[in-house]
Amino acid sequence: MELILALGIGALTSCGVWLLLRPRTYQVVLGLSILSYGVNLFIFAMGRISIDQAPIKEAGRFASLLQYDDPLPQALVLTAIVISFAMTALFLVVLLASRGLSGTDHVDGKEPDA
């Protein structure tokens, strides 16, 4: 499971970085979103991965705290998801403004001379 998760984070992050370096604003937005998915999974993984362990203590479920999952990274991920979602929306608006003002979707606002 660790290997699959690590590979998933790696693939998402590398796709995100590659897209981020592309010259079209739409690719940049996608890159930022995919990168943020990678980061969110990474935060998740930092709470240690486990199966069938509840993050909230329930009466009569387990005796030891060691049998529970760490709830904090889940709360952190929730905050990070909300923030990255809002930022993506905001960036989309800026992208549209830039497209409208410059007439192109190149990140520098003009097509390269080629």
Added chain:
Amino acid sequence: MNSWIDHLIVVPIALPMVVGGLMLLLGDRRRTLKVSLNILSTLCLLGVAIAILLMVDAGDSGGPWPGSLAVYLVSNWSAPYGISLVADRLTALMLVLASLLGLCSLIYATARWDKAGVHFHPLFQFLLMGVNGAFLTGDVFNLFVFFEILLAASYGLVMHGSGWPRVKAGMHYIVINLLASSMFLIGVALIYGVTGTLNMADLARKVPLVAGEDRALLEAGAAILAVAFLAKSAMWPLNFWLPPAYSSASPPVAAIFAILSKVGVYAVLRIWLLLFGEAAASSAGFGSQWLLYGGLITLGIGSVGLLASQELPRLASFSLIVSSGTLLAAISFGQPSVTSGALLYMVSSTLAVGAFFLLAELIDRTQVFGANVLALTMEAFQAEGAIEDTESDEVGVIIPMAMAFLGLAFITCALVIAGLPPLSGFFGKFALLSAAINPEGTPGGEPPGPHVWALVTLVILSGLAALIALSRVGIRVFWAPAERAAPRLRLIEVGPIAVMLGVCVLLAIGMGPAMQYLDKTAAALHAPQGYSHGVLTQPRVPSPTAGEQ
């Protein structure tokens, strides 16, 4: 008993949030009301910040917060579990600086810039909320949240007034900062994964206890976190976004943005000294070489940029980069006396650069379109004759008051930025350099190493570069007999600049008390045990119903 005083700490965050939200509800029409609300709220913030500063400084001698450390437990959860807000001397100083800069740029903006687009006033309050929160928080993840708040507001403000250059620079600014936020999260997650805590005070206690094989992970996390802070504080090579974004932003926005790069410097100063101070066992001083050489290169690049830039806003942006470089290199020494000099330099350079952004617009107003280019061409081709011919006509002409003010303000700005006596910029640099050359405890013993001389040389050279660049502009603007329009200045435009520069002058006059305060600040920063102990032992407020149970 004095519980209302304890709630003062949360005011710098809560007040702008409430006022900003209220202004969003007011819609876009009632401008006068919004302007007055905004100014009133910012004035209150300044008052609260000064009150916090005075009470924190009173410390053990009769102040409400013994040990000069005020801790506010949000929702009454005790320290490592809940979020805590912490105000010590450094925080109080930064709060005062932020609200002073905010008030000045806000008053300047009400002259005309706030009408250039929608939602200027709410965004301004949210920006102040984010900045104040970032200074006050004692929790790394909460720091991330406040960073995002101030960044979200700054994305709106950087494009205030619209126009293609602003949108283009703003788009690049947003992408860089979103990427930096991702790095921030990765760093925070790594640190949490290793230490199991996000509270800064708790982190300071846990870092020395980290086992050998985990230490590399912790340091990697801290380094990734530092990339996010350093991108914000404009260290080379993470600073290419700054000059276009700041110089194309509207002047009052650029002026308040002068504090944003200092938020990055503050975060580096706070977290680096807490996590990797002398107590951090084998990690002590981790990354100081990076800070030092990164800072020095930034200083060099900033100086070259100063010499190369022709427009006033770009000049101001590069002075900001020079100031960041100086600060980062000075912080890396990890020596209280150098830090206190750096703090003085930070206060005066932030105010001077902020004033300079505002001044740049007023000076540009005196220029007849095209005259600037003409003067430049004449300079380039050394057409001395053309300039001197007309000079005799100018003799005896009374300088209008507006020009006199602009000239005087420009000279003051230049003196502070270049660090020349008799103003506070000089004292900051002097305190910094003399402390770097003579570390305490070794009077005339150990000779200063090459990195000290590199810092000294670069700081002095950057001062020279600033002096050359600024006097060149000054001669071209004020002395060259170009055709110029007599500017019409309003009091609300002149006042803020005069206040900011006046504070620099006051700092130079009140050097003794200011240095005393900063020395104590630096001493507390370099002894993080006091900070962690204070935060972790802060008692919870007893529940009012506790007796009934």
